[in-house]
Amino acid sequence: MFRILIAGLTLLATGFVSSSIVSSVAMAQFGGDTSVLQQVFHPVSDLLLDLDKPDKAAAAVEKLIARADESRPVLIKEVQGDAPLIRRGWMIVALKAMPGDNVDAVLEKLRQESDSELVRTWTAAALIARAKNLDELLGLAPTSGTGRRDPLDRPFMARFQEFLQQPDQExxxxxxxxxxxxxxxxxxxxxxxxxxxxxxxxxxxxxxxxxxxxxxxxxxxxxxxxxxxxxHEVAEAVANALKFDPQAKEVPWAGGPLFLPGLVWNAEPNRQHARALSRHLIAWMLWADRQQQQETLNQILNNLNSNLMAQSAGYRLVSGVREIDEISPATLAWLKEWKRAFGREVLLDVLQEQGVSDDPHYSKALE
Structure with a gap:
């Protein structure tokens, strides 16, 4: 009997059956400790006691919802206590339909902290049903790996599709x-x-x-x-997003790693965007060297050292660099490669853009 009620509550919490169907699954009396509730003097106390009775629970939930102003404070308190699992399940079903930010807060607390996996599932399902917008819903997305479905997948997807059908949905x-x-x-x-x-x-x-x-x-x-x-606009969008800004205080990807998409860079029109992108990366490399941001410098060099990018843009990979003076040896080596690949004037433009064309550390690349 206990297993039947647990299964029924799970289906009800996740939105697959109505309360009347669940209550008809098991009509036999379900015994439970009601001593604590019997001591509570409150107009809805009899309805709370009915939550332990399979033949009365669904009707009690509907009445609790209809008297939400009276029942909500008691439900919020009791659902966080040590009431029997079945009773807590019905409380969550009732709270799901009641307005109030305090309800959301309690449900979220139980979703995060409850020792019971069933309670966590029921409260998550309730929060999915209560989500006010798509942004809020996506924060409740269930996690499941290949070959294993989360019981919340279906209700989440149903709610997700519901939001997408709304006009002008952001x-x-x-x-x-x-x-x-x-x-x-x-x-x-x-x-x-x-x-x-x-x-x-x-x-x-x-x-x-x-x-x-x-x-x-x-x-x-x-x-x-x-x-x-x-x-066919992806390559251009990527190049534009990484365009060098001489006034920048940080790189466009600050705060995390730099990833670039695996595009067909060696075909037109991507080839011209590959050259523009690599030119921006060279400029950011020089900037990172001047700012002494070694981690940023390494991120840039990892992306410049791509065979496909090099072939598409028209430069050679740089390797086997030895330490030279105070400047990063890799930076100077790459600047020299830029001069070799695209000419002195192109490199001079990169240096002048950052006001270092006369800096002896960097102007060596012009020789």
């Missing part, structure tokens, strides 16, 4: 990309929506996502997918 793109790194089962609905947003916003996530490095890396991979599906 898509919180970074959270949507993050979902594809955590839940393989939600990827099929998330990726098409991401790709519809175009390359510019996805490029910004590739450079600026703060949640974790996986989000930046996934955004770079999705840009590659976008190009494969026929979007």
């Amino acid at each position: 898509v919180p793109l970074e959270k949507l990309v993050a979902i594809t790194t955590r839940n393989s089962h939600l990827t099929s609905i998330a990726v098409p929506i991401i790709l519809q947003q175009g390359p510019a916003p996805l490029t910004q996530i590739m450079l600026q996502a703060r949640e974790n490095r996986n989000v930046r890396q996934q955004a770079a991979a999705l840009l590659g997918t976008m190009e494969l599906q026929g979007n």
Whole structure:
């Protein structure tokens, strides 16, 4: 009997059946310790006692919801206590339908801290049902790996589709990309929506996502997918996003790693964008050297040392650099390679842009 009620509550919390169906699953009496509730003097106390009775629980929930102003404070207190699991499940079902930020706060606390996996699942389902917008919903996305479905996947996807059908719905793109790194089962609905947003916003996530490095890396991979599906503006968007700014106080990807998408850089019109992109990276390399930001410098060099990028842009990879004076040996070596590949005037323009064409450390590359 206990297992039947647990299964019924889970279905009810996740939105798959109505309360009347659950109450009819098991009509036999379910015994429970009601001594604590019997001591509570409150107009809704009888309804709380009914939550332990399978034949009365669903009706009690509906009455508690109808008397939300009276019942909500008691439910909030009792659901955080040590009431029997079945009773707590019905309390969560009732709270799901009640307005109030304090309800959201309690449900979120239980979702995060409850020792019971069932309580965590029920409260998560309630919060999914209560989500006010798509941004809030995406923060509740379930996590599941390949071959394992989370019981919240279906209610989450149903609510997700509901929001998408609303006119002028704003898509919180970074959270949507993050979902594809955590839940393989939600990827099929998330990726098409991401790709519809175009390359510019996805490029910004590739450079600026703060949640974790996986989000930046996934955004770079999705840009590659976008190009494969026929979007010919990806390379230009990436090059434009990394354009060098002499007045910059930080690099465009500050706060995380630098990932670039695996595009077909060696085909037109991508080839010209590959050259523009590599020119921006050389400028950022010089800037990072001047700012003595070694980690940033290494990030840039890792991306410049790409065979495909080098072949597409028209430069050679630099390796076997030895230490020279105070300047980073790699920086000087790359500046010299830029002069060899594109001419003295092109390198001079890079140095003048940052006011170091007369700096003996860097002007050596002009010789």
